[in-house]
Amino acid sequence: MQILRVDSSTTGDQSISRQLTQMITDHFAAKNPDATVVTRDLVDAPLSHIDPITTKAIRTPPETHEEAVRAAYPAERSVLDEFLASDVVVIGAPMYNFSIPSQLKAWLDRLGVPGVTFKYSEAGPEGLAGGRKVVIASARGGTYENGTMAENQESLLKTFLDFIGVDDVTFIRVEKAGFGPEAIEAGFAAAREEIARL
Template sequence: MKVLHIDSSIMGGASVSRQLSQAIVVQLTAKHAGAQVDYLDLAQQPIPHLTAEILMGQDAEQAALGEKIIQQYLDADVVVVGAAMYNFGLSSTLKAWIDRISVAGKTFKYTENGPVGLAGNKKAYIASSRGGVYGADSPADFQEGLLQTVFGFTGVNDVEIIRAEGVNMGAEMKDKALADAMAQIQAI
């Protein structure tokens, strides 16, 4: 089994989403002997944001990087994304990764019946952390919904969200959110 583990929080060791994503990977590797993990830390090694030159293939170095990123995504059996909510959405570095994997003819194609994902047959886990409490269907959530949409658009429909909410609303609330999320991870 190949696991693509992506972290995007800028908070380093204090990051809740990093704690959760790491716990998911530990759980997966404990259950699947020989699992291979490919790790991307988008805060420490950000992927350059999409530009016209990159989109049009005019930057050979970035084109090669884009191909590598797409292949990592396609080769993975499981994708684990650590995603902290920033101002109702994702980190810009995680959005840069999304822009690089969302490529027509590679991870999706357009047909007369609409788009069809080409990266299916994998599981995705979203390790979501939020300072406040938003819930699963919040109109202010442009984090989890965007990730679910991108995964679905590329053909990955088996997406599980492991969420820790209210982590900035006091120690007691943070501890409960982490305990609940860790219990969900143990059930993987």
């Protein structure tokens, strides 16, 4: 079993989502002592935003790659392979300006690969990357209802994961972080109870 932990918060030791990803990863590791834990810190080791070279490396067959694309391919493909090799994926996703951090979006851009994680047919798109559990550690300064115009963070992640075929998605939230320490601790207390049920 492989557990992949992905962090994207830029606030270091103060990060609520990083504390959540640690708690969630520890929970799954305790339940699966033989599991391999792989970590990807998108702040310490950021992925570039996609450009013409990385897009070709991600989305086109290796046998069509020219030299620059061929050189980029191993690192680009390793991001996807790491995800596909994982049985549990824990994603730290704080809300930044009503969406996700741009470094997390850059990671998602490596996962949407035609013919690998999704395909199109006359019946519409079909996700190909199911068979794994994704737990999203969501941290927000306020409180937002799913489906409202202000809620673009969790809905983006849910829509993307559903598109590539991942239907086992759980959100663990700490909300109202901007309300102060008492609200944060209440959020963590509720999160611990939810994590224990995973």
